């Protein structure tokens with residue numbers, strides 16, 4: 001038998017095994033990626049729920065943002081609440097957006 005024929009035969013034997021190995025490797029990685037995605041999704045949902053809870057409580061006019069007045073309403077310690085509002089209000093406008101609320105809540 002010519003060496004080239006032997007090589008081809010060997011390749012035909014080895015390649016399917018290698019392909020199988022590769023597939024298994026990818027499967028494990030896919031699973032890990034899937035798990036990571038699930039974790040990230042759960043984390044996003046947790047944040048979204050927390051912000052929604054906050055808005056339910058504070059956002060009286062239901063515009064999806066919380067003004068300083070809305071935030072201070074019902075707070076006992078208005079000074080601390082005001083400071084927290086100012087710290088979270090990154091762009092120094094009149095209200096907290098969802099992402100600013102995430103900061104306020106320490107998410």
Ligand SMILES: [Ca+2]
Pocket residue numbers: 059060061062063064065066067070
């Ligand atoms: Ca509002």
Ligand SMILES: [Ca+2]
Pocket residue numbers: 089090091092093094095096097100
């Ligand atoms: Ca703001």
